[in-house]
Amino acid sequence: MADGLLLLGCGAFGRVHLRALATLGRGGEVVVHDPDPAMRAAAAAEFPGLRFAASVEEGLARCAAAIVATPVPTHAALAEAVLRAGRDLFLEKPAVETAAEAERLAALARERGRVAQVGLYFRFHPKARALRRFVLRGLFGPLHCLAARFSGLKRARGDSGALLNDAVHFADLLPWLAGLRVTGVFAQLADPLGRGREDLALIQLRFAGGAIGFIEAGCVLPGRWPDAVVPGAETRKEVILAGRDALAEIDFAAETFVLRRGRHRPAGNGAWLPEHGPREAVGVPAADPVRVVAAELSRFLACVALRRTPEADLHAGAVLPARLLDAARRSAQEGRMVSLEEAG
Structure with missing residues (x-):
């Protein structure tokens, strides 16, 4: 078996x-398969000498690992083909459409002894990683709120709605940041474009220990900044985290990270007043999509070389977020909070 990607x-x-991959010095190892001639032409124009495979089977025969970056409905079948061929797998988000599909792939990866990592972009963003380090060090004390926006004015993808395209990022990121398990989900979904998909999603979360969360996702809301990946799109990609001892705000699109330390304290007559310090700009380097994806792929390739299980494996990176989104769909249908135990 060849060693290509x-x-x-x-x-x-x-x-x-x-x-x-080019920034990692691995561009020469890549073989590409895409059935769309326009996509192949665009890639060949940007990367002269890029090698192509005429079929998935030919590509798998030439390579030791595969990256799946295709439309969402194709993920389950392609990921299964990669694993059954005995190849290691990097599966872009959202890994698959349902928790049941994710569980089948996770079981198959274990059965075949393959390294499998999900492309959870924000786990590898320097600002998210810095925020998690603060949480792990106890800077915030007990957490009481985590909120996130992944919304804007942009194209409505033909292969998915707001849950799989946008909300999935923070369905993974918020529990990962907090180190807390989600126990309940209440969601409202809307189809404002009338195309049969949820292009607006509002999701409330209940975490173990009592913290609450909120995710806003959709393609029909005002954006604030140009999207770094999709030309012409306007976006908001923001996270707020609040605890007893500190507050934090990250704007991933603007590359800002602001921290305020302090607590509310009793002031008599039942009132509590905030005693927080000034806003601190946390110095974390900016990171464009290429740098973040390079960090993801570097971790994947290291796990492949060492035969180690990635932190964002198919259970953590696919099954758990999919259960949360399955619960959001059920909640919207039934108009009630759904426990994660019910969703899987």
């Missing part, structure tokens, strides 16, 4: 993977 899909984000 098979890239399945060279659309906009697939080409981000190609740029990331």
Whole structure:
């Protein structure tokens, strides 16, 4: 078996993977398969000498690992083909459409002894990683709120709605940041474009220990900043985290990270007043999509070389977020909070 890397899909984000692999010095190992001639032509124009495979089977025969960066409905079948061929797998988000599909893939990866990592972009963003370090050090004390926006004015993808395209990022990121398990989900979904998909999603979370969370996702809301991946799109990608001892705000699109330390304290007559210090700008380097994806792929390739299980494996990175989104769908249908135990 060859040692190459098979890239399945060279659309906009697939080409981000190609740029990331080039920065890692691994561009010469890549073989690409994409059935769309326009996508192949765009990739070949940007990467002269890029090698292509005529089929998935040919690509797998030439490579030891595969990156799946294709439309969401194709993920389950392609990931299964990669694992059954005995190849290691990097599966872009959202890994699959349902928790049941994720569980089948996780079981198959274990059965075949393959390294499998999900492309959870924000886990590898320097600002998210810095925030998690603060949480782990106890800077915030007990957490009481985590909120996130992944919304804006942008194209409505043909292969997915707001849950799988946008909300999935923070369905993973918020529990990861907090180190807390989600126990309940209440969601409202809307189809404002009338195309049969939820293009607006509002999700409330209940965490073990009592913290609450909120995720806003959609393509029909005002954006604030140009999207770094999709030309012409306006976006908001923001996280707020609040605890007893500190507050934090991250704007991933603007590359800002602000911290305020302090507590509310009793002031008599039942009132509590905030005693927080000034806003502190946390100095964390900016990171464009190529740098973040390069960090993801570097971790994947290291796990492949060492035969180690990635932190964002198919259970953590696919099964758990999918259960949360399954619960959001059920909640919207039934108009009630759904426990994660009910969702899987």
